[in-house]
Amino acid sequence: MTLLAGSPRTFSVGEVAVDSGVAPSAVRFYETHGVINAVRTAGNQRRFDESAACRIQVAKLAQRAGLSVREIAALFADLSADPTPDEWADVARRLVTEVEERVRNLKAQLAAMESGGRLCEIGRDDPAR
């Protein structure tokens, strides 16, 4: 059943920054843009669960693969705090599907250019030369 809450350990902005390898300002930026979620202490300080650093590491790589912060936030939207392996698996599947689609598009265009003989008149008809 695994209904027990895991370790209630939380992390400050600075800790998440170190753990994820980005600047504290970036951690705040990701929170305001929905890539990670925070609760607040009585004194208004952010506290993150242990998935935060992980989300950021994935987000950075997803950005390198062409996804915007908005797209990444949307992708992570289904993820609960301290997500289950199943939740992560679903996110991973959708993420990989998306980036592979983009790579497929790129490759198709390149292949069309090369097989096109001379140059890429892909979407164009060229009736009168």
Add this chain to the structure above:
Amino acid sequence: MTLLAGSPRTFSVGEVAVDSGVAPSAVRFYETHGVINAVRTAGNQRRFDESAACRIQVAKLAQRAGLSVREIAALFADLSADPTPDEWADVARRLVTEVEERVRNLKAQLAAMESGGRLCEIGRDDPAR
């Protein structure tokens, strides 16, 4: 030998815009940033060779796959005006290599997360729980 120049047809900003599916302002932007090259008429108007629209179409897809305009310009730097198939093939090879590397990194991180059992402490050691 094929030393004969191909068709000396050139294209205006507006023509390249239509052929590549971007706005004229974007065509000028790509020229100032080295994605495409222009010569100038006596009256200072840009004239592009027929590879320009093609470069832009590839550039848009490469951007979707995570490359910056600067990176794309660097990739196209070796390309001559009206590039040979060999030149295009070399650019295509390097481009695909780069984007596939990024996808590999993304997948590796995701796999590490899932096989990690619980969550991603990838680069971190966690001596005291």
Add this chain to the structure above:
DNA sequence: GTGCAGGTTCAACATATGTTGAAGTCAAGT
């Protein structure tokens, strides 16, 4: 209970990637 490292917000700055508008010039058809 005090000190201070590290937290808060907010505004300004910075870079990337473009778009828009003004003011003026070019090219191509008639």
Add this chain to the structure above:
DNA sequence: ACTTGACTTCAACATATGTTGAACCTGCAC
């Protein structure tokens, strides 16, 4: 030669992705 649509440059604006600094507040260790 004129007209007119498309071109030129330049500055301002817009959005995305952050960083930096000022001014102030918290949490924790002593």
